[in-house]
Amino acid sequence: MSDLKRTPLYSFNVAQGGRMVDFAGWEMPVQFGGILDEHKTTRAAAGLFDVSHMGEAIVSGEQATEFLDYVLTNDISSMEVGRVVYSLMCYENGGVVDDLLVYRQGADSYLLCLNASNVDKDVDWLMSHMDGFAVKVKDVSSDYGLIALQGKEAFPILEILCDSDLKTLKYYHFVDAKVAGVDCIVSRTGYTGEKGVELFVRSEDAASLAEALFEVGKPKGLVLAGLGARDSLRLEASYSLYGHEISEEITPVQANLMWTVKLSKKSDFVGKAALVAEKEKGPEKKIVFFKTGTRRIIRAGTALMCGPEVAGMVVSGTFSPVLNEGIGSALVDAKFLKQELSVDNRGKAMAIYATKPPFIELNPQA
Amino acid sequence: MNIPETLKYTKDHEWLKILENDEALVGITDFAQSSLGDITYVELPEEGEEFSEGDTFGVVESVKAASDLYMPVDAEVIEGNAVLEESPEKVNSSAFEEGWIVKIKITDPSQLELLLDAAAYAEIAKD
Numbered sequence: 320m321s322d323l324k325r326t327p328l329y330s331f332n333v334a335q336g337g338r339m340v341d342f343a344g345w346e347m348p349v350q351f352g353g354i355l356d357e358h359k360t361t362r363a364a365a366g367l368f369d370v371s372h373m374g375e376a377i378v379s380g381e382q383a384t385e386f387l388d389y390v391l392t393n394d395i396s397s398m399e400v401g402r403v404v405y406s407l408m409c410y411e412n413g414g415v416v417d418d419l420l421v422y423r424q425g426a427d428s429y430l431l432c433l434n435a436s437n438v439d440k441d442v443d444w445l446m447s448h449m450d451g452f453a454v455k456v457k458d459v460s461s462d463y464g465l466i467a468l469q470g471k472e473a474f475p476i477l478e479i480l481c482d483s484d485l486k487t488l489k490y491y492h493f494v495d496a497k498v499a500g501v502d503c504i505v506s507r508t509g510y511t512g513e514k515g516v517e518l519f520v521r522s523e524d525a526a527s528l529a530e531a532l533f534e535v536g537k538p539k540g541l542v543l544a545g546l547g548a549r550d551s552l553r554l555e556a557s558y559s560l561y562g563h564e565i566s567e568e569i570t571p572v573q574a575n576l577m578w579t580v581k582l583s584k585k586s587d588f589v590g591k592a593a594l595v596a597e598k599e600k601g602p603e604k605k606i607v608f609f610k611t612g613t614r615r616i617i618r619a620g621t622a623l624m625c626g627p628e629v630a631g632m633v634v635s636g637t638f639s640p641v642l643n644e645g646i647g648s649a650l651v652d653a654k655f656l657k658q659e660l661s662v663d664n665r666g667k668a669m670a671i672y673a674t675k676p677p678f679i680e681l682n683p684q685a
Numbered sequence: 686m687n688i689p690e691t692l693k694y695t696k697d698h699e700w701l702k703i704l705e706n707d708e709a710l711v712g713i714t715d716f717a718q719s720s721l722g723d724i725t726y727v728e729l730p731e732e733g734e735e736f737s738e739g740d741t742f743g744v745v746e747s748v749k750a751a752s753d754l755y756m757p758v759d760a761e762v763i764e765g766n767a768v769l770e771e772s773p774e775k776v777n778s779s780a781f782e783e784g785w786i787v788k789i790k791i792t793d794p795s796q797l798e799l800l801l802d803a804a805a806y807a808e809i810a811k812d
Contacts, residue, residue, distance in 0.1 A: 354748045355723040355774075547722070547748055614726035614773065616746055638725040638748050645726075 326371035327464040327525035335533075335543050343436035345372040348545040357548035358555075358640045361511055364540030365470030367532055368549055370510075370517070371525060374438030375463045376445065379428040380454035387421065387429060388586035390448050392571065392594075393579050396586070398423040403491045403508055407579050408444065409590030413570040413597055417441045418561055418579075420508060422493055430504070430519075432465070434561045448589065464525025468532060468541075469515030469552075476536040477516060481505070490684035499531035510549060512556030512681035551637045554646060557608055557676030563619065563634045564606050564648055572597045573650065574606045604631070604650050608678070609671040611645030614638065615664075617671065623649050623660045624668065630655035633662070641679050647671075686810055687715040689781055693797060694806035697755045700781060707794055710785040711757060713745060713776060716810040718784070721747040724776045727786060729765030736760055738796060743786065745776065758796040760789035 323346040326332075333339065337348030348369065351357060357366055378387060387395040393406035400423050408416040417437040422430040433441045438460055445456045468477060478485060483496040485505065493506040504519035520528050533541065550560070559565050565574045572594055580594060611617055616636050623631040631651035639646045649671075651660070661668040688694075693701040698717035702710040718724065726746040736742050736756040743754040743765075765787050768775060776784035791797070801809070 349749070350722060353723050353777075355725075551748060614746075615728075616725065616748070616751070618751070638746075 324372070326369055327522040328369040328371055328466075328529050331526050331529050332369055332543075337543070337545060340546075342546055343372065345435060347372060348543075350545040350547045351543040354545070354547035354551060355638075355640045357542055357544035358551050360540060360542045361470045361513060361544055361548060361552060362641060363471070364542075365468060365472035365476060365515070365536060366511070366542055366544035366548065367529065367536065368467040368469065368544050369464075369529070370467050370549070371464040371522075372435040373465050374433035374435060374441070374458070374460040375519070376431045376433060376438075376442055377428065377457045377459050378431060378445070378454060380452070381427055382453040383427045383429055385586065386449065386452040386454040388584060389452070389588050390445060391421065392581065392588060392590065393421070394581040394584045395421060395423075395429075396584070400425060401492050401494065403493055403506055405491075405579055407565070407571055407576060408441065409571070409588075409594070410567065411590055411593060413572065413590050413593035414567040415561070415565045415569065415571065416444050416567075418559065418565060420506075422504070422506070433460075437561065462522060464520045464522050464528075466518045466520065466525065466529055466532065467509055467511075467515065468518065468536075469509045469511040469513045470541075471514060472536065472539040472541060473513070473515035476532060476539055476541060477505070479535050480531055499528050501528045503528070509683060510558055511552040512558070512677065512679075512683055513552075514683050514685055551640065554635050554637050554648070555639050555641060555678050556681055557648075557678060560635065569604075569606065569634075569650060570594065570597060570602070573602045573604050601653065603653055605653060605656055606634070606648055607631075607651045607656070608648045608674050608676045609646070609660075610642070610674050610678070611647070612670065612672055614644060615669070616645040617647050617662050617669075621662050623651060623662060623671070625655045625658045625660055628655075630658065630660055639678055646674075646678050686719075686807075687781070688803045688807050688810065690803045692781065692803065693757070693800035694803065695755065695757045695800060696809055698810070699755060699757050701757045701797075701800060702785070703797070707791045708763065709760075709789050709791055711787050711789060712780060712785040713754070714806070714810065715780045717752070718777050718780045721745060721752060722749050723747055724773045727769040727773045727776065729767075729769065730762045730787060732762055732764055734762045735792075736762070745786075754786065756789075757800060759792035761792065763788040763790055
């Protein structure tokens with residue numbers, strides 16, 4: 320795995336027994352103690368995730384707000400400093416370049432948090448749309464480590480090490496603070512459905528921060544968690560993952576993400592016309608979440624059948640350790656949406672059961 | 686890596702424990718369960734089903750992957766390990782004991798000679 324990139328927590332992950340795999344060109348831990356245990360412990364107590372492979376870009380300048388309102392689907396101009404917003408960045412045809420978090424750090428300054436596999440594409444896309452805007456875009460991915468601390472015990476753990484009062488930190492807000500003596504952006508966000516934070520930290524400080532959090536957290540039940548649990552947690556919470564529920568081909572209309580697309584904002588934005596048209600016409604396909612009713616996992620890439628006809632394709636599939644059954648999502652042709660669907664299991668039809676997301680009750684803003 | 690001396694093995698990471706009357710237990714090795722990670726589901730064959738050596742007789746699924754199970758020798762199924770229906774994690778926690786997958790009647794005991802011993806399997810089960 321010598322060509323793979325390593326996060327600032329690489330040595331920490333290996334020393335803690337992480338099983339390292341290639342993920343989007345990064346050498347990342349897929350698991351430590353075991354995916355099911357990491358998942359359940361994150362729901363019951365807390366999990367610590369190295370997500371330093373995620374990219375960061377700074378967008379700044381006099382017209383940074385106008386620029387982001389033009390390239391992103393969510394409403395940027397109404398963000399207050401200290402707010403975080405989840406947004407999509409779309410192509411003209413409504414397909415998705417990436418999904419990202421936008422941090423308003425100042426009147427004219429934003430931090431974007433990008434999917435690891437999309438950083439270069441995103442930065443190129445941003446730069447190719449800068450014409451006419453007084454704005455600068457800078458890829459600062461290598462400057463930052465990113466550590467997610469998620470679960471009921473996340474705040475009790477963090478409060479031991481943080482110099483600031485975090486009681487007033489609301490969901491989808493962030494604050495600059497020192498944690499374990501290290502400068503951090505403490506962001507009340509996450510990808511698990513649990514209450515928790517994501518900590519942006521200078522790369523050179525990331526390992527000492529992770530060590531301090533783990534040391535203080537262990538007595539409170541904190542475990543290290545890998546990308547395996549990250550995926551099963553996000554799917555149980557029904558959060559979209561780029562390349563699965565959203566992609567170049569799968570639009571926000573299809574993915575039920577129109578809540579991130581502000582058609583009524585003053586600014587025109589890339590993809591608006593296509594999304595308006597698709598919404599009016601009704602999408603040809605929709606993302607549907609499903610359970611398998613058994614312990615079986617139906618994996619991404621499996622064809623969904625309606626009788627003899629192909630009705631769609633599974634885009635995510637895993638095991639829910641909370642429900643003890645297979646869960647997943649699929650892109651289904653509109654005409655089959657209300658039909659009974661199945662997959663082929665060695666010649667036998669196996670039913671799937673469409674489910675309103677999320678799969679379990681979650682309250683990350685509590 | 687735990688590889689008991691008393692068992693027979695296949696290159697597909699199954700083990701076979703010979704009992705009396707040409708009966709045997711079959712499971713997957715510690716190496717296999719460790720590679721798969723947390724096992725969430727085991728598809729068991731029906732009692733009385735007959736298989737030839739190399740046939741797929743079931744599936745072991747983990748969060749990460751699904752892996753076919755191959756019959757080590759020609760055999761008829763006596764029973765599947767019903768414990769695994771509710772507790773497939775036994776394959777992880779006790780691959781060579783409680784996590785056995787199927788009990789079989791061996792059709793042709795001479796095939797046992799073609800299986801690997803622990804030392805030969807250890808060569809395969811290297812990372």
